[in-house]
Amino acid sequence: MESWGFSVDHSARLWKYLYLGLAGSFEQLPEIPARVRSRLAAETRIGALRVSLETESNDGFTRKFLLGLPDGGAIETVLMRFTGRATACVSSQVGCAMGCVFCATGQMGFRRHLAAGEIVSQVVHAARALRAREPRRLRNVVLMGMGEPLHNYDAVMRAVDIMRDPGGLGLGAERITLSTVGVVPGIRRMADEARPIHLAVSLHSANQEERAAMVPAARRWPLDELMDACRHFCATLNRRIFFEWTLIAGRNDTADHAHAVGRLIRGLPAQVNLIPLNPTAGFSGAPSRTEAARRFQGILTRDYGLPSTVRQRRGIDIAAGCGQLAAPAGTPVNRTAPTAPGS
Numbered sequence: 001m002e003s004w005g006f007s008v009d010h011s012a013r014l015w016k017y018l019y020l021g022l023a024g025s026f027e028q029l030p031e032i033p034a035r036v037r038s039r040l041a042a043e044t045r046i047g048a049l050r051v052s053l054e055t056e057s058n059d060g061f062t063r064k065f066l067l068g069l070p071d072g073g074a075i076e077t078v079l080m081r082f083t084g085r086a087t088a089c090v091s092s093q094v095g096c097a098m099g100c101v102f103c104a105t106g107q108m109g110f111r112r113h114l115a116a117g118e119i120v121s122q123v124v125h126a127a128r129a130l131r132a133r134e135p136r137r138l139r140n141v142v143l144m145g146m147g148e149p150l151h152n153y154d155a156v157m158r159a160v161d162i163m164r165d166p167g168g169l170g171l172g173a174e175r176i177t178l179s180t181v182g183v184v185p186g187i188r189r190m191a192d193e194a195r196p197i198h199l200a201v202s203l204h205s206a207n208q209e210e211r212a213a214m215v216p217a218a219r220r221w222p223l224d225e226l227m228d229a230c231r232h233f234c235a236t237l238n239r240r241i242f243f244e245w246t247l248i249a250g251r252n253d254t255a256d257h258a259h260a261v262g263r264l265i266r267g268l269p270a271q272v273n274l275i276p277l278n279p280t281a282g283f284s285g286a287p288s289r290t291e292a293a294r295r296f297q298g299i300l301t302r303d304y305g306l307p308s309t310v311r312q313r314r315g316i317d318i319a320a321g322c323g324q325l326a327a328p329a330g331t332p333v334n335r336t337a338p339t340a341p342g343s
């Protein structure tokens with residue numbers, strides 16, 4: 001690029017405009033000479049994702065974007081606003097190969113990995129949408145959208161590095177959480193590479209057979225190997241780990257289940273995040289009742305000293321809750337639909 005006058009200084013400014021200023025077009029780059037700008041405009045693109053559908057929950061706090069990819073595929077990204085903070089839930093793949101029975105993404109199968117830029121673009125997109133609403137910067141990201149992030153390790157970690165760059169989006173590592181179905185080699189690699197982000201492991205059952213019936217990936221990475229990897233993660237990094245537990249009425253929400261998970265993870269610096277099942281077309285289970293969730297929590301706290309939370313149900317009316325994200329094959333990308341603010 002040097003040959004056409006694009007210097008290191010230009011690239012630093014460009015980075016700042018794109019990730020700090022959230023610029024959506026080359027015209028918004030005043031410090032870059034016009035000749036460089038026009039060349040950039042001719043040969044590159046800002047943000048490869050176009051909004052093909054945007055929906056907002058009735059309470060106005062959750063916004064879901066169906067984003068079209070250049071190859072015709074589509075992914076979903078969710079922006080959740082809470083009091084005092086906002087979180088973007090981003091996808092790492094188009095579909096998912098892991099096939100968890102209760103998950104809409106799993107039900108659609110695997111299409112492809114996302115590139116690092118396609119992951120970061122979702123964060124930029126959510127940050128712009130937030131800025132259009134309130135004078136706040138996006139500070140939290142969860143890799144809990146479509147796909148299994150540790151099945152796309154390199155692109156996801158590159159994206160995380162870009163999100164954390166202090167000259168750009170500047171997200172703190174402690175504000176980024178990656179959720180995995182339990183890809184053992186990926187968990188070990190995160191530990192060995194001392195990746196500073198939070199790790200959440202989707203457990204759902206403390207019994208190998210019962211878990212494998214819900215999470216087929218458990219056959220490849222059985223529970224004992226998974227727990228070894230989790231212990232390795234906590235010991236190597238001296239860090240807390242989160243376990244996710246989708247609460248399905250009668251299936252994994254009894255007192256026996258709570259005791260089983262308590263015994264399984266006792267001794268680990270762990271927190272359990274309980275997620276009442278969200279409805280999806282391909283699974284007929286029901287979410288646990290509030291009393292069952294409370295009883296589950298009570299056993300974890302009282303008998304095992306384990307902290308836990310019940311995840312707030314957000315955006316269920318627009319299918320933006322955990323496990324509800326999906327984009328049907330050939331989702332038409334309406335190019336005349338409004339693009340993200342500023343793009």
Ligand code: SAH
Nearest residue numbers: 103144148179180181202244277278322323
């Ligand atoms: N692939 C990763 C991250 C995406 S799913 C993973 O599986 O961890 C994010 C979380 O939503 C996971 O804990 C997953 O088990 C959970 N989940 C999937 N389908 C769900 C549903 N229908 N209701 C509630 N939680 C669900």
Ligand code: SF4
Nearest residue numbers: 096098100103106181
């Ligand atoms: Fe994939 Fe996670 Fe859904 Fe399982 S829960 S199918 S790993 S996205």
